Amino acid sequence: MTDEPALTHVRADGAVLMVDVTDKAETSRRASAVATVITRPDVLRLLLAGELPKGEALAVSRVAGIMAAKQTSSLIPLCHPLPLSGATIDFAPGDDRIVITATVKTRGVTGVEMEALTAASVAALTLYDMIKAVDKHVVITDIQVTAKSGGKSGDWTLE
Amino acid sequence: MTDEPALTHVRADGAVLMVDVTDKAETSRRASAVATVITRPDVLRLLLAGELPKGEALAVSRVAGIMAAKQTSSLIPLCHPLPLSGATIDFAPGDDRIVITATVKTRGVTGVEMEALTAASVAALTLYDMIKAVDKHVVITDIQVTAKSGGKSGDWTLE
Amino acid sequence: MTDEPALTHVRADGAVLMVDVTDKAETSRRASAVATVITRPDVLRLLLAGELPKGEALAVSRVAGIMAAKQTSSLIPLCHPLPLSGATIDFAPGDDRIVITATVKTRGVTGVEMEALTAASVAALTLYDMIKAVDKHVVITDIQVTAKSGGKSGDWTLE
Amino acid sequence: MTDEPALTHVRADGAVLMVDVTDKAETSRRASAVATVITRPDVLRLLLAGELPKGEALAVSRVAGIMAAKQTSSLIPLCHPLPLSGATIDFAPGDDRIVITATVKTRGVTGVEMEALTAASVAALTLYDMIKAVDKHVVITDIQVTAKSGGKSGDWTLE
Amino acid sequence: MTDEPALTHVRADGAVLMVDVTDKAETSRRASAVATVITRPDVLRLLLAGELPKGEALAVSRVAGIMAAKQTSSLIPLCHPLPLSGATIDFAPGDDRIVITATVKTRGVTGVEMEALTAASVAALTLYDMIKAVDKHVVITDIQVTAKSGGKSGDWTLE
Amino acid sequence: MTDEPALTHVRADGAVLMVDVTDKAETSRRASAVATVITRPDVLRLLLAGELPKGEALAVSRVAGIMAAKQTSSLIPLCHPLPLSGATIDFAPGDDRIVITATVKTRGVTGVEMEALTAASVAALTLYDMIKAVDKHVVITDIQVTAKSGGKSGDWTLE
Numbered sequence: 001m002t003d004e005p006a007l008t009h010v011r012a013d014g015a016v017l018m019v020d021v022t023d024k025a026e027t028s029r030r031a032s033a034v035a036t037v038i039t040r041p042d043v044l045r046l047l048l049a050g051e052l053p054k055g056e057a058l059a060v061s062r063v064a065g066i067m068a069a070k071q072t073s074s075l076i077p078l079c080h081p082l083p084l085s086g087a088t089i090d091f092a093p094g095d096d097r098i099v100i101t102a103t104v105k106t107r108g109v110t111g112v113e114m115e116a117l118t119a120a121s122v123a124a125l126t127l128y129d130m131i132k133a134v135d136k137h138v139v140i141t142d143i144q145v146t147a148k149s150g151g152k153s154g155d156w157t158l159e
Numbered sequence: 160m161t162d163e164p165a166l167t168h169v170r171a172d173g174a175v176l177m178v179d180v181t182d183k184a185e186t187s188r189r190a191s192a193v194a195t196v197i198t199r200p201d202v203l204r205l206l207l208a209g210e211l212p213k214g215e216a217l218a219v220s221r222v223a224g225i226m227a228a229k230q231t232s233s234l235i236p237l238c239h240p241l242p243l244s245g246a247t248i249d250f251a252p253g254d255d256r257i258v259i260t261a262t263v264k265t266r267g268v269t270g271v272e273m274e275a276l277t278a279a280s281v282a283a284l285t286l287y288d289m290i291k292a293v294d295k296h297v298v299i300t301d302i303q304v305t306a307k308s309g310g311k312s313g314d315w316t317l318e
Numbered sequence: 319m320t321d322e323p324a325l326t327h328v329r330a331d332g333a334v335l336m337v338d339v340t341d342k343a344e345t346s347r348r349a350s351a352v353a354t355v356i357t358r359p360d361v362l363r364l365l366l367a368g369e370l371p372k373g374e375a376l377a378v379s380r381v382a383g384i385m386a387a388k389q390t391s392s393l394i395p396l397c398h399p400l401p402l403s404g405a406t407i408d409f410a411p412g413d414d415r416i417v418i419t420a421t422v423k424t425r426g427v428t429g430v431e432m433e434a435l436t437a438a439s440v441a442a443l444t445l446y447d448m449i450k451a452v453d454k455h456v457v458i459t460d461i462q463v464t465a466k467s468g469g470k471s472g473d474w475t476l477e
Numbered sequence: 478m479t480d481e482p483a484l485t486h487v488r489a490d491g492a493v494l495m496v497d498v499t500d501k502a503e504t505s506r507r508a509s510a511v512a513t514v515i516t517r518p519d520v521l522r523l524l525l526a527g528e529l530p531k532g533e534a535l536a537v538s539r540v541a542g543i544m545a546a547k548q549t550s551s552l553i554p555l556c557h558p559l560p561l562s563g564a565t566i567d568f569a570p571g572d573d574r575i576v577i578t579a580t581v582k583t584r585g586v587t588g589v590e591m592e593a594l595t596a597a598s599v600a601a602l603t604l605y606d607m608i609k610a611v612d613k614h615v616v617i618t619d620i621q622v623t624a625k626s627g628g629k630s631g632d633w634t635l636e
Numbered sequence: 637m638t639d640e641p642a643l644t645h646v647r648a649d650g651a652v653l654m655v656d657v658t659d660k661a662e663t664s665r666r667a668s669a670v671a672t673v674i675t676r677p678d679v680l681r682l683l684l685a686g687e688l689p690k691g692e693a694l695a696v697s698r699v700a701g702i703m704a705a706k707q708t709s710s711l712i713p714l715c716h717p718l719p720l721s722g723a724t725i726d727f728a729p730g731d732d733r734i735v736i737t738a739t740v741k742t743r744g745v746t747g748v749e750m751e752a753l754t755a756a757s758v759a760a761l762t763l764y765d766m767i768k769a770v771d772k773h774v775v776i777t778d779i780q781v782t783a784k785s786g787g788k789s790g791d792w793t794l795e
Numbered sequence: 796m797t798d799e800p801a802l803t804h805v806r807a808d809g810a811v812l813m814v815d816v817t818d819k820a821e822t823s824r825r826a827s828a829v830a831t832v833i834t835r836p837d838v839l840r841l842l843l844a845g846e847l848p849k850g851e852a853l854a855v856s857r858v859a860g861i862m863a864a865k866q867t868s869s870l871i872p873l874c875h876p877l878p879l880s881g882a883t884i885d886f887a888p889g890d891d892r893i894v895i896t897a898t899v900k901t902r903g904v905t906g907v908e909m910e911a912l913t914a915a916s917v918a919a920l921t922l923y924d925m926i927k928a929v930d931k932h933v934v935i936t937d938i939q940v941t942a943k944s945g946g947k948s949g950d951w952t953l954e
Contacts, residue, residue, distance in 0.1 A: 007205050007216060008292040011406075014208075016219050016289075016377070018384050020404035022346050022423045028658050046166050049173075057166060059652070059854035060175050063713045064236050066654050067862070070709055070717055073388055075230070075281055076288050077223050077381045081388055081401050083717050085745065086656035088647075105658045107745075109403065109425075114288050121280050121299075122234055129235050129273050130175075133167040136304070136315065140280075143299035145291070156295065170883075175854070177861050179881035181823050181900045187499050218377035218493070222554045225495050226385070229550055229558055232865055236858045240865055240878050242558050244586065245497035247488075264499045266586075268880065268902075325523050325534060326610040329724075332526075334537050334607075334695070336702050338722035340664050340741045364484050367491075375484060378493050382554050391706055393548070393599055394606050395541050395699045399706055399719050427721065427743075432606050439598050439617075440552055447553050447591050448493075450622070451485040454633065458598075458620035463613070474613065505817050536695035536811070540872045543813050544703070547868055547876055560876050562904065563815035565806075582817045584904075643841050643852060644928040650844075652855050652925075682802050685809075693802060696811050700872050711866070711917055712924050713859050750924050757916050757935075758870055765871050765909050766811075769803045772940070772951065776916075779935035781927070792931065 009078045018078050024109040029150030032103045033116035035124040035143040041096050043135045047127060048093055057130050058091055061100070065089040065123030069104050072118045082108040084115060089123050100124055101146070111153075113145045168237045177237050183268040188309030191262045192275035194283040194302040200255050202294045206286060207252055216289050217250055220259070224248040224282030228263050231277045241267040243274060248282050259283055260305070270312075272304045327396045336396050342427040347468030350421045351434035353442040353461040359414050361453045365445060366411055375448055376409055379418070383407040383441030387422050390436045400426040402433060407441050418442055419464070429471075431463045486555045495555050501586040506627030509580045510593035512601040512620040518573050520612045524604060525570055534607055535568055538577070542566040542600030546581050549595045559585040561592060566600050577601055578623070588630075590622045645714045654714050660745040665786030668739045669752035671760040671779040677732050679771045683763060684729055693766055694727055697736070701725040701759030705740050708754045718744040720751060725759050736760055737782070747789075749781045804873045813873050819904040824945030827898045828911035830919040830938040836891050838930045842922060843888055852925050853886055856895070860884040860918030864899050867913045877903040879910060884918050895919055896941070906948075908940045 009016050039047075047057050066087045073081040086105035091098055102119035104112040124140045131138055149155040168175050198206075206216050225246045232240040245264035250257055261278035263271040283299045290297055308314040327334050357365075365375050384405045391399040404423035409416055420437035422430045442458045449456055467473040486493050516524075524534050543564045550558040563582035568575055579596035581589040601617045608615055626632040645652050675683075683693050702723045709717040722741035727734055738755035740748040760776045767774055785791040804811050834842075842852050861882045868876040881900035886893055897914035899907040919935045926933055944950040 006293070007289050009219075009289045010216060014215055015380060015406070015408070016215055016384075017407075018387075018402065018405040020423055022403040022425050024403075056173055056175055056851060056854035056857070057169060059851035060168075060236050060858050062651060062851070063855050063858045064234065066652075067710070067713050068234055069654075071234070074385070075223065075227055075234075076285050077219050077385050078285075079288060080403065083401065083719065083744075084654065085658040085660075085716065087654040088651070089653075090651070105656055107658050108401075113291060114284065117284055117287060117299075121284060124302075125273065125276055125280060126235050126237075128276060129238060130166050130168045132272060132304070134165070137317075138303065140276075140302035141300045143283075143302075144297065145295070158296075174883075174885070175857060175861075176884075177864075177879065177882040179900055181880040181902050183880075215374060215377035215380070218374035219381050221374070221493060222378050222381045225493075226551070226554050228495075233862070236862050239880065242560065242585075242878065243495065244499040244501075244557065246495040247492070248494075249492070264497055266499050267878075324611070325607050327537075327607045328534060332533055333724070333726070334533055334698060334702075335725075336705075336720065336723040338741055340721040340743050342721075374491055374493055375487060378486075378554050382552065386552055389552070392703070393541065393545055393552075394603050395537050395703050396603075397606060398721065401719065426719075431609060432602065435602055435605060435617075439602060442620075443591065443594055443598060444553050444555075446594060447556060448484050448486045450590060452483070454622070455635075456621065458594075459618045461601075461617035461620075462615065463609070476614075533692060533695035533698070536692035537699050539692070539811060540696050540699045543811075544869070544872050546813075560878065560903075561813065562817040562819075562875065564813040565810070566812075567810070582815055584817050642929070643925050645855075645925045646852060650851055652851055692809055692811055693805060696804075696872050700870065704870055707870070711859065711863055711870075712921050713855050714921075715924060749927060750920065753920055753923060753935075757920060760938075761909065761912055761916060762871050762873075764912060765874060766802050766804045768908060768940070770801070773953075774939065776912075776938035777936045779919075779938075780933065781931070794932075 016078060021080060021109045026107055026109055027150050028107050029111050030105045031112045031116040031145060031148040032101055033120045033145045035100045035120035036097050036141050037124050037127050038097045038139045038141060039131055039135050043131050044093060061123045061126040062089040064126040065102055065119040068122035069115045069119035072115045076114050079114050080110050082106045111148055111151050113148055117143060175237060180239060180268045185266055185268055186309050187266050188270050189264045190271045190275040190304060190307040191260055192279045192304045194259045194279040195256050195300050196283050196286050197256045197298045197300060198290055198294050202290050203252060220282045220285040221248040223285040224261055224278040227281035228274045228278035231274045235273050238273050239269050241265045270307055270310050272307055276302060334396060339398060339427045344425055344427055345468050346425050347429050348423045349429055349431045349434040349463060349466040350419055351438045351463045353418045353438040354415050354459050355442050355445050356415045356457045356459060357449055357453050361449050362411060379441045379444040380407040382444040383420055383437040386440035387433045387437035390433045394432055397432050398428050400424045429466055429469050431466055493555060498557060498586045503584055503586055504627050505584050506588050507582045508589045508593040508622060508625040509578055510597045510622045512577045512597040513574050513618050514601050514604050515574045515616045515618060516608055516612050520608050521570060538600045538603040539566040541603040542579055542596040545599035546592045546596035549592045553591055556591050557587050559583045588625055588628050590625055652714060657716060657745045662743055662745055663786050664743050665747050666741045667748040667752040667781060667784040668737055669756045669781045671736045671756040672733050672777050673760050673763050674733045674775045674777060675767055675771050679767050680729060680734060697759045697762040698725040700762040701738055701755040704758035705751045705755035708751045712750050715750050716746050718742045747784055747787050749784055753779060811873060816875060816904045821902055821904055822945050823902050824906050825900045826907040826911040826940060826943040827896055828915045828940045830895045830915035831892050831936050832919050832922050833892045833934045833936060834926055834930050838926050839888060856918045856921040857884040859921040860897055860914040863917035864910045864914035867910045871909050874909050875905050877901045906943055906946050908943055912938060
């Protein structure tokens with residue numbers, strides 16, 4: 001069928017490539033992505049103490065996420081390098097979980113979904129690292145893009 | 160309560176640190192971790208074509224996962240650098256999802272759970288990157304350690 | 319003699335520098351470079367099996383080349399960082415050798431010859447790594463730029 | 478034929494892996510590799526001036542090679558990370574060419590051929606970068622391992 | 637008090653972020669920074685021999701500084717990645733000290749003070765590494781920005 | 796004079812090298828280093844607020860220092876890669892300055908002075924980055940090793 005979707009990073013001969021975006025216009029772009037860390041309520045309280053004077057666990061996760069966003073094109077083989085112009089990481093704690101939202105901006109020729117996803121994932125892995133000794137059953141889940149704006153495909157928000 | 164769990168990477172004064180493992184014994188260690196990518200069945204077929212002559216999408220994900228395992232201590236701030244002695248990435252496709260299993264080995268002083276988790280996560284993000292143009296609703300889910308062996312805490316398998 | 323050539327990266331006092339390109343115009347630029355891996359015909363057949371369902375050796379080399387292109391300015395001390403906008407790696411096998419062609423694009427202020435050369439070299443080293451156990455006499459040869467376009471010096475092709 | 482050579486980094490199912498070396502013994506290992514840069518005699522004289530007070534071109538190449546040796550496992554996807562215990566880069570100039578020899582040492586579980594090859598290649602690419610503006614026909618050639626010692630396979634020298 | 641200074645990288649809720657510079661104009665920017673290495677006069681003479689045929693110590697420091705400038709946004713967590721368009725490192729030796737000046741240029745949306753500071757610091761640490769075996773009392777001191785130009789805040793020189 | 800000190804990283808012919816430590820014994824080693832950031836008292840108060848619920852500036856500096864310690868051999872050209880087994884960063888604030896102490900441990904064949912110095916320097920640069928907008932006269936000073944233990948040269952403390 002001619003309108004079957006095709007992988008954008010794979011040529012007709014099956015070879016992968018970093019696709020040519022030389023002639024795409026530079027515009028302001030933004031993407032947000034989330035990741036959720038599920039753990040026990042008592043472990044979550046240990047993490048959240050990081051916002052009190054006695055701890056800095058969330059700060060470490062935040063820094064790790066921001067630094068990972070800048071490494072995205074070194075980690076994801078076919079990603080274009082982009083000059084990031086902003087990045088934030090936010091935490092929304094629940095009873096037994098904490099939702100991490102990463103928002104990344106650029107003025108560039110491709111979107112920053114992968115940068116936001118990488119930031120959220122590494123922030124989540126950093127929390128995992130700090131709590132794995134007290135909870136062997138931590139799970140990271142629901143990593144996905146929640147919103148993007150800018151570029152030819154326009155604005156989009158996950159419903 | 161005195162037997163309350165405590166974060167291993169946070170000191171009594173709240174400061175984070177890379178904990179001292181200088182005197183831990185070097186032993187053979189192994190860890191496996193999984194990540195699941197959920198997408199549409201037609202998109203999954205595009206990925207799986209990577210095992211046929213016409214595509215190499217899964218190979219890219221595999222290479223990205225192995226290379227990311229080696230970058231773990233650069234990504235996760237409080238992780239110790241470890242000399243990895245082996246790494247594999249396996250794919251188990253279902254109807255609308257593909258389960259990625261990363262297995263990492265070392266002969267070192269700490270476990271390799273974070274290396275396995277990082278490998279599985281980056282392999283999943285690499286698939287996400289290749290299919291995001293044809294499916295805006297991809298989700299990465301259920302990232303967790305499934306087995307570990309070696310070290311003082313002994314063998315463990317997720318039930 | 320006043321028209322003797324001079325190294326562009328070395329000042330009159332002998333010190334090296336990353337030369338100032340602040341005021342050069344951003345234009346679309348492209349460069350291709352090759353590297354040739356010489357081995358035994360039976361070893362070459364093992365590599366080429368990578369394009370059949372049973373192997374992915376060439377895919378690993380391709381990914382390594384693309385990722386190395388993005389690391390060029392971290393490897394070559396006096397190279398400027400450039401936002402790569404595209405990269406491909408192609409393989410042309412002969413009897414006892416395989417020619418690797420890397421093509422890299424940017425919209426930037428300097429050419430991408432070094433990026434294409436680095437991509438071709440690392441793709442070749444990756445093949446070397448996979449076959450060195452079965453052929454101790456592998457040689458990588460004829461690494462050179464074959465074509466470039468864009469920039470003040472205009473288009474050029476190796477004759 | 479059952480004694481046909483097989484790629485060590487590819488499993489029976491065609492998947493690549495970082496092979497398991499967990500149980501290999503740590504021994505002192507050494508490898509040397511060469512790369513040759515061919516250019517015009519007048520350009521070669523510019524490079525060699527780097528050993529006189531007025532220039533430092535060869536020093537840059539030497540530093541780039543040593544630093545690249547330490548990045549080998551980040552560049553070559555299936556290479557194991559190794560704690561390098563020594564590295565040198567030497568230059569032997571001829572009429573129209575300069576031969577670069579890299580020697581790398583480790584006390585580890587795998588050989589350091591790839592580290593020596595990567596060092597020699599990046600040292601050569603660094604020279605290429607400095608002379609490409611004055612000679613468009615530079616070629617890097619004859620990259621190969623010339624000697625190795627240590628490990629189960631014993632000492633070996635290219636004849 | 638409303639005109640109290642505030643940290644630009646910290647939000648009202650105390651969280652750090654990579655601040656949004658998406659809408660700042662790209663202009664030519666330059667910054668210079670210094671670092672001073674204090675050691676014994678006889679040790680300094682060993683370093684300076686690097687400008688004579690018999691040594692290349694200063695060249696190593698220079699290359700390390702230039703390469704570090706390009707890694708600034710990977711080292712300093714909240715720094716924006718910038719496409720550097722030029723970098724130089726200069727040495728001014730005194731009796732018992734050597735002053736390192738790094739000058740970095742970009743055409744970008746933020747200043748390059750951190751890049752110049754990082755280059756000067758790493759160049760100084762590289763000298764420290766080479767002389768620490770002969771002088772245990774080396775000190776690196778007076779690391780600061782000495783001049784900047786470009787951007788909204790205009791030109792500035794340390795008095 | 797035969798007992799003149801010589802640079803350990805420079806051969807008789809003037810070439811630099813990564814010195815051969817293959818046969819040195821692995822022992823537990825530790826080094827501490829300091830760096831001092833001098834600023835205005837009102838700016839220092841902004842930084843220290845990072846230990847209160849409303850800010851995390853010191854945590855960012857701490858994380859940056861720990862992560863930089865792990866990158867030392869990528870930044871300092873002739874440094875050997877070492878498997879760090881622990882790292883801490885401490886802050887001692889005064890009226891107009893804050894003293895950063897980095898302590899790094901390894902079980903390896905060379906000392907970790909450079910790792911401790913790099914950690915202290917990058918932690919200081921990270922503070923500089925956060926306060927440069929409110930104080931153009933920040934200075935980083937007195938970067939030096941204060942103590943080391945382990946290895947053939949034994950324990951040593953700066954007097």
